[in-house]
Amino acid sequence: MRTLAIELRKEKRTGIIPVLLAVGILGAAYAFVNFLVRKDTLLNLPLDPMDVLLTQLYGMIMILNMFAIIVAACMVYSMEFKGNAVKKMYMLPISVPAMYFCKFLIITVMLFVAVTLQNLALAQIGTTDLPQGVFELGTLITFAGYSFITSMPVLSFMLLVSSRFENMWVPLGVGVAGFLSGMALATSDMGLLLIHPFVVMLKPAVAMSAQPDMTVTIVSVIETVLFLGAGLWMAKNLRYE
Amino acid sequence: MNYVITTEQLTKKYKNFTSVNNVSLHIRKGSIYGFIGPNGAGKSTTMKMLLGLTAPTKGSFTIDGQHFPDDRLTILKEIGSFIESPSFYANLTGRENLDIIRRILGLSKSSVEDALELVGLTEFGDRLAKKYSLGMKQRLGLAGAMLGRPPILILDEPTNGLDPSGIHEIRNLVKSLLDLYDCTILISSHMLSEIELIADDIGILNHGRLLFEGSLDDLRQNALQSGFAADNLEDVFLSMVEKDNAARKQRAKL
Numbered sequence: 114m115r116t117l118a119i120e121l122r123k124e125k126r127t128g129i130i131p132v133l134l135a136v137g138i139l140g141a142a143y144a145f146v147n148f149l150v151r152k153d154t155l156l157n158l159p160l161d162p163m164d165v166l167l168t169q170l171y172g173m174i175m176i177l178n179m180f181a182i183i184v185a186a187c188m189v190y191s192m193e194f195k196g197n198a199v200k201k202m203y204m205l206p207i208s209v210p211a212m213y214f215c216k217f218l219i220i221t222v223m224l225f226v227a228v229t230l231q232n233l234a235l236a237q238i239g240t241t242d243l244p245q246g247v248f249e250l251g252t253l254i255t256f257a258g259y260s261f262i263t264s265m266p267v268l269s270f271m272l273l274v275s276s277r278f279e280n281m282w283v284p285l286g287v288g289v290a291g292f293l294s295g296m297a298l299a300t301s302d303m304g305l306l307l308i309h310p311f312v313v314m315l316k317p318a319v320a321m322s323a324q325p326d327m328t329v330t331i332v333s334v335i336e337t338v339l340f341l342g343a344g345l346w347m348a349k350n351l352r353y354e
Numbered sequence: 355m356n357y358v359i360t361t362e363q364l365t366k367k368y369k370n371f372t373s374v375n376n377v378s379l380h381i382r383k384g385s386i387y388g389f390i391g392p393n394g395a396g397k398s399t400t401m402k403m404l405l406g407l408t409a410p411t412k413g414s415f416t417i418d419g420q421h422f423p424d425d426r427l428t429i430l431k432e433i434g435s436f437i438e439s440p441s442f443y444a445n446l447t448g449r450e451n452l453d454i455i456r457r458i459l460g461l462s463k464s465s466v467e468d469a470l471e472l473v474g475l476t477e478f479g480d481r482l483a484k485k486y487s488l489g490m491k492q493r494l495g496l497a498g499a500m501l502g503r504p505p506i507l508i509l510d511e512p513t514n515g516l517d518p519s520g521i522h523e524i525r526n527l528v529k530s531l532l533d534l535y536d537c538t539i540l541i542s543s544h545m546l547s548e549i550e551l552i553a554d555d556i557g558i559l560n561h562g563r564l565l566f567e568g569s570l571d572d573l574r575q576n577a578l579q580s581g582f583a584a585d586n587l588e589d590v591f592l593s594m595v596e597k598d599n600a601a602r603k604q605r606a607k608l
Contacts, residue, residue: 115457119454119458122450122453122457125445125446126446127445192443192444195444195445196442198443198444199441203407204406204430204433204437205455205458206426206430206431
């Protein structure tokens with residue numbers, strides 16, 4: 114708890130929390146505007162209205178979330194490397210893995226807030242703009258949980274990468290490369306491609322149904338835990354040189 | 355003798371380069387130990403090993419009877435350190451930077467003001483650390499090391515980047531710390547003239563090897579025996595280093 118409080122203080126003026134909040138608001142605003150402008154087109158698609166609401170708007174929201182995760186993960190370690198502050202942390206009686214875990218926790222909670230804001234907007238659209246009796250809150254909550262879980266491997270992976278490179282452009286480059294390659298591979302049905310964390314995050318966006326894919330969910334959880342475990346191990350065992 | 359820091363054949367190798375070679379240091383409790391040597395002699399690497407920033411290739415060390423890495427947190431609670439260059443969060447003010455360290459060490463709020471005052475940064479405490487001049491960053495680093503008045507201070511070239519009056523001030527500050535509270539200081543420099551004004555004991559390092567360890571009186575004695583004036587220790591230091599360099603070249607030829 115003490116480490117978490119210290120980490121939150123360190124984040125002052127970095128923009129990590131505002132960027133994720135902004136993306137939540139921006140995603141919600143996008144959903145409102147998009148549905149307002151394209152309501153008839155969207156509802157005329159040969160899909161279940163709930164699938165339209167959840168999958169047709171998720172593409173852009175997911176991209177916003179992805180870039181917010183990349184930027185937040187880059188910034189959360191850039192501030193440690195900028196004034197060599199991380200060196201001081203290694204010389205103080207603080208657990209470096211605990212520090213890493215708190216950074217993970219902060220970005221995760223803020224992403225959760227962003228996803229919640231976006232889904233509140235979808236819930237509002239669902240109750241006001243979908244035909245009477247079609248909106249299902251349970252389906253929306255399930256899809257929100259699914260989209261959050263599938264976003265976690267990218268978060269976990271990006272934090273690991275940004276913790277290992279002093280130059281912020283490297284994790285940023287990895288993030289952009291991950292996004293582009295993910296975009297190219299997301300529509301493929303090859304199961305092996307799920308190793309790629311960005312492909313996993315893109316899966317709900319390329320699906321036509323709002324029903325969660327169990328394989329993708331399981332892979333997401335495994336990758337999140339694996340990348341987090343690797344990051345914690347590195348924080349503990351690879352010393353500052 | 356009551357030693358706070360002892361190292362036993364401490365060695366650090368980077369591939370085929372030996373940065374620190376079988377260094378055995380003995381630092382007395384309540385003393386100022388001057389660690390001198392030319393640039394690249396291995397002073398910083400030795401200090402980094404003492405702080406767990408880098409792992410020794412061979413050898414061991416104890417700090418107040420404790421060992422790394424098992425007692426890492428206990429050891430680091432007792433040490434205030436400043437290695438190579440000041441470390442700080444650029445997005446925070448000087449005061450906020452010290453507050454982070456204070457919270458980690460579990461100290462009272464007043465310790466931040468105390469440290470700022472010690473290094474003469476009180477009036478600049480609310481300025482962003484990234485906007486500090488080099489000298490002010492150096493002072494902030496020192497304030498971070500002195501926060502909570504730790505019993506052991508490890509300072510690596512703390513006067514780097516300071517103007518002459520700043521150097522004088524920090525030198526006096528380091529010297530006055532022993533009177534202020536019970537502490538042991540390991541301080542490095544590449545200038546003997548600077549160290550001889552404050553240190554009780556010194557260790558001379560060159561190319562990773564410890565050429566001399568003892569009190570300043572021992573060094574003066576050594577100077578007289580080698581035909582140098584006892585008041586010119588800088589010459590003794592330089593001749594020791596040159597002699598060692600010549601011997602190294604000789605060994606390399608063979």
